[in-house]
Amino acid sequence: MLSCESSSESQDFDAASCCIESKNQFLIELGSDTVTILHNDTCVMAVNDLDVTRNMSLIPAGEFMMGASEEVMALGRELPQHLVKVDSFYMDIHEVTNAQFAQFVNATDYMTVAELPIDWDEFKKQMPPDTPQPNDEALQPGSMVFSPSEDLFNYIDYSQWWTWVRGADWKHPEGPSSNIKDQGQSPVVHICYDDALAYAEWSGLRLPTEAEWEWAARGGLNDKTYPWGDQSVEQGEPKCNFWTGVFPFKNTEQDGYVGLAPVMQYESNGYGLYDMAGNVWEICSDWYDERYYDTLAASQMTDNPQGPKTWHYPLEPYDPKRVIRGGSFLCNDSYCSSYRVSARMPYSASTGMSHTGFRCVKDFRNLKK
Ligand SMILES: [Ca+2]
Ligand SMILES: [Ca+2]
Numbered sequence: 323m324l325s326c327e328s329s330s331e332s333q334d335f336d337a338a339s340c341c342i343e344s345k346n347q348f349l350i351e352l353g354s355d356t357v358t359i360l361h362n363d364t365c366v367m368a369v370n371d372l373d374v375t376r377n378m379s380l381i382p383a384g385e386f387m388m389g390a391s392e393e394v395m396a397l398g399r400e401l402p403q404h405l406v407k408v409d410s411f412y413m414d415i416h417e418v419t420n421a422q423f424a425q426f427v428n429a430t431d432y433m434t435v436a437e438l439p440i441d442w443d444e445f446k447k448q449m450p451p452d453t454p455q456p457n458d459e460a461l462q463p464g465s466m467v468f469s470p471s472e473d474l475f476n477y478i479d480y481s482q483w484w485t486w487v488r489g490a491d492w493k494h495p496e497g498p499s500s501n502i503k504d505q506g507q508s509p510v511v512h513i514c515y516d517d518a519l520a521y522a523e524w525s526g527l528r529l530p531t532e533a534e535w536e537w538a539a540r541g542g543l544n545d546k547t548y549p550w551g552d553q554s555v556e557q558g559e560p561k562c563n564f565w566t567g568v569f570p571f572k573n574t575e576q577d578g579y580v581g582l583a584p585v586m587q588y589e590s591n592g593y594g595l596y597d598m599a600g601n602v603w604e605i606c607s608d609w610y611d612e613r614y615y616d617t618l619a620a621s622q623m624t625d626n627p628q629g630p631k632t633w634h635y636p637l638e639p640y641d642p643k644r645v646i647r648g649g650s651f652l653c654n655d656s657y658c659s660s661y662r663v664s665a666r667m668p669y670s671a672s673t674g675m676s677h678t679g680f681r682c683v684k685d686f687r688n689l690k691k
Pocket of ligand 1: 564565566575577581
């Protein structure tokens with residue numbers, strides 16, 4: 323570890339006690355051979371760590387009440403609140419971009435799940451028993467693309483605005499005729515859990531737990547609804563990329579974007595993290611089980627919860643579900659309001675979607691000293 327003034331002996335730096343008290347922003351900047359940690363624009367530590375190749379914010383350790391405190395917009399799966407402790411960690415300040423994901427693919431020739439034909443022997447495990455094998459055409463590579471119907475008849479059947487598009491993948495987000503030219507700074511989408519995991523491991527990082535994600539999204543604020551506080555997403559200056567207007571018919575573009583926005587277009591939260599509300603949903607490492615919060619609430623406090631042992635989702639019992647967080651450019655108060663810090667949703671782990679991406683974290687203790 324290096325001090326900011328010299329490369330001699332390290333200064334003591336206790337991230338946990340320091341940051342819990344200050345609740346202020348820490349930011350990591352990359353140098354040619356060091357990583358500098360800034361606190362309110364002042365260097366507090368420089369670390370020799372060539373493994374860190376991205377801007378990440380240092381999230382302090384702490385305890386908080388996880389889950390929704392207001393029950394107007396909250397769904398049952400956000401309740402009950404329960405006390406959670408989280409260790410310090412580093413988090414990407416923005417969602418993983420197309421440019422970042424392209425680096426990984428260029429280096430490894432990795433093919434995402436959406437780019438590969440569906441393996442029926444594997445896929446049928448996610449279907450009710452005795453589901454007949456579809457024809458080869460239906461097993462071609464593809465992903466789910468937002469494409470609303472004009473004949474919307476309710477807000478329950480999402481097939482009215484989601485369509486399986488053959489040839490849709492991270493390089494072709496709207497289908498085979500689309501591309502990501504000039505979208506290097508937009509978040510990568512059509513990412514399945516295994517894709518996110520592969521990228522994170524290649525980068526020497528990992529996916530956040532759901533508890534880490536919510537703690538980080540709160541940005542040092544106590545018991546607030548959004549990363550910025552309690553002001554409605556509809557009021558004041560645009561705070562995130564969501565669906566302004568009437569979902570899914572009319573988008574007023576009031577926040578500047580109908581679809582995906584490049585990362586970091588709105589104010590960061592108190593921990594220097596951008597787009598923790600909206601733009602793309604972000605994949606967490608936890609399995610999804612709506613009953614899990616009940617389990618945690620039975621304990622006085624849970625130390626770094628890692629999620630349930632497996633998924634549980636009665637509506638689609640054969641399809642493995644992970645947790646996604648933060649909402650997307652499709653969220654709106656009339657529908658899901660998922661830009662709230664406590665909002666959570668089950669995500670089919672092996673199906674890409676045009677509104678879902680991820681960001682990575684790194685354990686604080688893993689930095690070289
Ligand atoms: Ca928008
Ligand atoms: Ca997001």
